[in-house]
Amino acid sequence: MNSAPLSGLYAPSLSLLTDLYQVTMAYGYWQQGLQDREAVFHLYFRRPPFQGGYAVAAGLAFVADYLQNLTFSDDDLAYLGSLRGTKGGAMFPPDFLAYLKEMTFSCDVDAMPEGTVAFANEPLIRVRGPLLQAQLIETALLTLVNFQTLIATKAARIREAAGADTVLEFGLRRAQGPDGGLSASRAAYLGGVDATSNVLAGQRFGIPVKGTHAHSWVMAFEDEEAAFTAYAQAFPDDSVFLVDTYDTLEGVRHAIKVARAMRAQGHELGGIRLDSGDLAYLSREARELLNEAGFPQVRIVASNDLEENLITSLKLQGAKIDTWGIGTQLVTAYNQPALGGVYKLAALRKPDDSGWDFTIKLSEQLAKTSIPGILQVRRYENEQGQPRADMLYNTAEPLPEQLTIVDPLDATRRRNVRPHAPFRELLEPVFRRGRLVGPLPTLEESRARAHREVLSLDTSVRRFLNPHTYPVGLEESLHDYRTKLIVEKRAGRRA
Numbered sequence: 001m002n003s004a005p006l007s008g009l010y011a012p013s014l015s016l017l018t019d020l021y022q023v024t025m026a027y028g029y030w031q032q033g034l035q036d037r038e039a040v041f042h043l044y045f046r047r048p049p050f051q052g053g054y055a056v057a058a059g060l061a062f063v064a065d066y067l068q069n070l071t072f073s074d075d076d077l078a079y080l081g082s083l084r085g086t087k088g089g090a091m092f093p094p095d096f097l098a099y100l101k102e103m104t105f106s107c108d109v110d111a112m113p114e115g116t117v118a119f120a121n122e123p124l125i126r127v128r129g130p131l132l133q134a135q136l137i138e139t140a141l142l143t144l145v146n147f148q149t150l151i152a153t154k155a156a157r158i159r160e161a162a163g164a165d166t167v168l169e170f171g172l173r174r175a176q177g178p179d180g181g182l183s184a185s186r187a188a189y190l191g192g193v194d195a196t197s198n199v200l201a202g203q204r205f206g207i208p209v210k211g212t213h214a215h216s217w218v219m220a221f222e223d224e225e226a227a228f229t230a231y232a233q234a235f236p237d238d239s240v241f242l243v244d245t246y247d248t249l250e251g252v253r254h255a256i257k258v259a260r261a262m263r264a265q266g267h268e269l270g271g272i273r274l275d276s277g278d279l280a281y282l283s284r285e286a287r288e289l290l291n292e293a294g295f296p297q298v299r300i301v302a303s304n305d306l307e308e309n310l311i312t313s314l315k316l317q318g319a320k321i322d323t324w325g326i327g328t329q330l331v332t333a334y335n336q337p338a339l340g341g342v343y344k345l346a347a348l349r350k351p352d353d354s355g356w357d358f359t360i361k362l363s364e365q366l367a368k369t370s371i372p373g374i375l376q377v378r379r380y381e382n383e384q385g386q387p388r389a390d391m392l393y394n395t396a397e398p399l400p401e402q403l404t405i406v407d408p409l410d411a412t413r414r415r416n417v418r419p420h421a422p423f424r425e426l427l428e429p430v431f432r433r434g435r436l437v438g439p440l441p442t443l444e445e446s447r448a449r450a451h452r453e454v455l456s457l458d459t460s461v462r463r464f465l466n467p468h469t470y471p472v473g474l475e476e477s478l479h480d481y482r483t484k485l486i487v488e489k490r491a492g493r494r495a
């Protein structure tokens with residue numbers, strides 16, 4: 001047991017950050033001599049979160065870190081060796097543990113760079129390598145990518161609603177524990193917020209840190225005016241006063257009084273914060289009071305259970321809010337607390353090494369039936385760089401001259417790709433034979449990519465209510481092959 005679990009949160013070895021069944025399967029594969037059979041897995045989600053039209057891929061930096069450090073320490077192996085089955089015998093024999101000790105990660109990994117806009121069924125990550133290894137990493141990849149993609153997407157939606165306004169992430173106190181808070185702060189920044197109140201996230205990831213003060217600051221002084229005056233003494237050029245502890249508009253008047261005194265000393269008040277009541281009404285009234293008093297540049301910050309739909313509504317109501325402070329709803333993805341990303345086997349090298357067997361997971365629902373092959377995602381874009389349609393294709397098979405994209409849920413819906421239509425391929429090499437190909441984009445670069453890619457989407461795909469489904473289809477020969485596999489497997493099942 002680790003007596004300092006927090007400091008170990010991102011310790012070098014997260015090799016046991018997995019479900020037990022990954023290790024039991026690993027043992028089974030090793031026992032069967034299947035450990036090195038070449039396999040291909042895809043990580044993808046089946047529906048964008050929040051009933052939205054897209055997701056923003058995030059978490060790859062953590063995945064790369066995890067994979068680079070995927071080795072089993074003596075402590076890890078001792079723990080695995082201590083596990084017992086129902087009859088008291090060791091679950092994992094010493095020679096398997098010795099194998100794990102020597103194992104070095106040797107897979108190829110291709111992935112969408114963080115900040116890429118992704119749609120349903122598109123591999124965000126493709127792993128190719130020894131079956132045992134490619135399977136073993138499933139859980140860690142999913143826990144890292146699902147949550148961060150969810151939060152980055154939520155942040156992108158909040159950014160959409162806020163437009164050019166400043167957005168601050170205030171969620172740590174409501175996050176799903178320390179790691180939830182830390183990774184949410186990073187993903188939220190990647191997805192489009194401007195700064196966080198989370199100081200550890202600032203230190204670890206270089207995210208700008210910002211904030212105001214709490215109600216308790218005001219309550220700790222004789223009255224509001226004294227509290228504001230004291231705060232201004234500490235931060236004469238960086239003060240934002242929380243004005244709603246007693247009576248909001250009275251609070252604004254007190255803030256103005258202190259702002260005048262600050263001005264007399266050569267300092268300007270930065271802003272006020274509203275944290276309760278009717279934010280549309282109060283922000284309009286506050287704006288008027290501030291303007292009349294000669295403080296048109298003092299910003300109005302609002303907080304209190306905000307999210308993208310409330311921001312949209314407040315703007316429609318003519319709220320005069322310059323900065324949005326957002327906590328709970330963002331870092332917990334309150335209205336959809338999990339992204340259902342999955343990791344599925346899609347190809348296995350034939351035992352005689354003569355080629356690939358492409359594998360499929362059937363489901364009663366076609367939408368849940370997996371896609372076989374060694375997939376790549378090709379994004380066709382128009383001259384303005386706007387995405388028009390995405391095509392999944394099997395890189396292990398030759399592409400026909402004339403490309404046709406088939407809707408996987410309705411094969412009658414097809415579109416022909418015009419020759420020489422410009423495209424980008426979204427999965428880029430990240431690891432080759434277990435080695436990182438090159439430095440990953442910085443957080444700032446990924447954030448800029450997210451911003452660029454979300455803005456390039458048609459507004460019909462970005463809107464919150466009943467967004468248009470962006471076309472993602474299978475290249476026709478892949479579609480035909482998948483259909484054939486489904487028919488064969490179903491027949492096999494009945495036989």
Ligand SMILES: Nc1ncnc2c1ncn2[C@@H]1O[C@H](COP(=O)(O)OP(=O)(O)OP(=O)(O)O)[C@@H](O)[C@H]1O
Binds near residue numbers: 275
């Ligand atoms: N003009 C508005 N239109 C729609 N929702 C609003 C508006 N103003 C505030 N809200 C939202 O209404 C919710 C509840 O606010 P309410 O005034 O009921 O409680 P509160 O202000 O938090 O109360 P308290 O004074 O106890 O803090 C919050 O999520 C807030 O963001």
Ligand SMILES: O=P(O)(O)OC[C@H]1O[C@H](OP(=O)(O)OP(=O)(O)O)[C@H](O)[C@@H]1O
Binds near residue numbers: 170173215326328
């Ligand atoms: O509302 P969120 O989006 O989560 O934003 C963060 C909230 O945290 C702080 O107060 P806290 O909620 O701790 O106390 P209060 O609501 O009683 O002011 C802050 O004043 C916000 O209201």
Ligand SMILES: O=C(O)c1cccnc1
Binds near residue numbers: 171197210214
């Ligand atoms: O700085 C703030 O205003 C802040 C920080 C965390 C939570 N709520 C508000």
Ligand SMILES: [Mg+2]
Binds near residue numbers: 304305
């Ligand atoms: Mg609150």
